[in-house]
Amino acid sequence: MIYVFDEDAGDESLILKGELFKYLIKVRRHTLDDELFFRNKEDIKILYKYKIVELEPKKATLELLNSELSEVKAKRDLHIGWCKIDIKSIEKILPSLSEIGVKKITFIDCERSQRNIKLDFKRFDRILETSMQQCGSTQKIELERSKSLEEFIKLNPDAKVFDFAEKILHNGDEIKTVIIGCEGGFSSKEKEFFSSLEVFRLDTQMVLRSESAVMAVASKVIL
Numbered sequence: 001m002i003y004v005f006d007e008d009a010g011d012e013s014l015i016l017k018g019e020l021f022k023y024l025i026k027v028r029r030h031t032l033d034d035e036l037f038f039r040n041k042e043d044i045k046i047l048y049k050y051k052i053v054e055l056e057p058k059k060a061t062l063e064l065l066n067s068e069l070s071e072v073k074a075k076r077d078l079h080i081g082w083c084k085i086d087i088k089s090i091e092k093i094l095p096s097l098s099e100i101g102v103k104k105i106t107f108i109d110c111e112r113s114q115r116n117i118k119l120d121f122k123r124f125d126r127i128l129e130t131s132m133q134q135c136g137s138t139q140k141i142e143l144e145r146s147k148s149l150e151e152f153i154k155l156n157p158d159a160k161v162f163d164f165a166e167k168i169l170h171n172g173d174e175i176k177t178v179i180i181g182c183e184g185g186f187s188s189k190e191k192e193f194f195s196s197l198e199v200f201r202l203d204t205q206m207v208l209r210s211e212s213a214v215m216a217v218a219s220k221v222i223l
Contacts, residue, residue, distance in 0.1 A: 001028070002037065002136035005129060007046050009038035013063040024132045025060055036062065044138045073139035074101025074222050078175070081159060083110035083151045083182035084117050093211045095131035097141065100218050104142040108152050110186040116122045119145065149190045152179070153197070162217055163191075165199040173223030180213050197199060 004024070008014055016024060024030050032055050038048045048072040054061035080097075084090075084107050099103070104177075107119055121143050128140050146152040153159060159177040159190065163186060169175075202208075202216055 001133050003047065003133055004036065004038050004212040006038050007039055007040065007042075009040040010042070010043075010046065010064075010067070010196045012064050014038070014050055014064075016060040017058065025055070028062075031055065035065065038205060039138070045069055060099065069136050072136050074103070076101075076222050077172075078218060079104040079106070079108045079156070079159075079177040079220050080214060080218065081108055081146070081149075081156065081177065081179040082155065082214060083108045083149070083180065083186075083210070084113040084119070085182045086114065087117055089211050091123070091127060092118075094127050094141070095134075096215060097218055098128050098137060099130040099135045100140065100215075101137065101222050102141050102218050103139065103143070103200070105146040106146050106152060108146045108149055108179075110149055110182055111187040111190055117182060119143075145146065148206060149179070149186070150193050153193050159194075159197060161194045161197050161199045162213055163199050165201050167198070167200045168203045169200045169217075170203075171218060175217075175221045178217055178221070180210060182210050 004020070006020075024036065024084070030052060032052050034052050036050050036052070039046065040048075046067055047101050048067045049065045050062035051065055052060055053063045077089065077139060078101075080102060082105055110173060124143055125140070132140060146155075156177045159179050161179045163181065202220065208216060
């Protein structure tokens with residue numbers, strides 16, 4: 001864990017209790033004089049360094065050593081328009097997309113998306129915050145919904161589409177927004193919506209699952 005979120009980060013002293021105490025002291029085995037880093041969600045760009053100055057059976061007292069402006073994010077911004085897939089698959093891949101540095105994901109209700117999928121953004125936020133603390137990122141992925149592919153394209157007319165095509169993506173520098181389909185791909189009606197958009201594929205003969213495609217394209221564009 002690179003840093004820890006705490007609502008009191010920035011105070012001259014911090015008291016660790018409960019689950020956070022158990023994790024940092026019992027599991028991670030931090031002890032007296034160890035230095036730990038914290039961030040406050042209210043001003044996430046500031047990194048605070050604390051030292052453990054007192055250790056008791058059920059709590060620890062930390063003293064603020066210093067603070068600095070330290071923003072950690074990807075060098076390129078990427079917005080993914082992702083046709084909804086199974087919720088468990090989304091939750092499994094979110095931490096990896098956070099580590100890569102994806103800026104924004106808009107979940108789209110596409111024609112072949114499972115209609116009974118309910119997006120739990122609060123749970124997604126918890127997953128992302130855990131990932132951020134582990135990888136050190138200070139940029140939480142922005143999450144939105146879109147009712148249809150048509151609606152998404154109207155709002156993002158410069159989007160490019162990952163689908164079966166002749167063009168192979170060799171350099172992702174020009175991609176700012178990308179549309180990726182769900183399992184089963186796009187319907188013929190939906191393909192009409194992006195007939196005027198640039199469509200590309202990756203240099204592979206394999207058929208990628210939706211979550212594999214999201215990871216592959218994000219990596220190609222950002223890293």
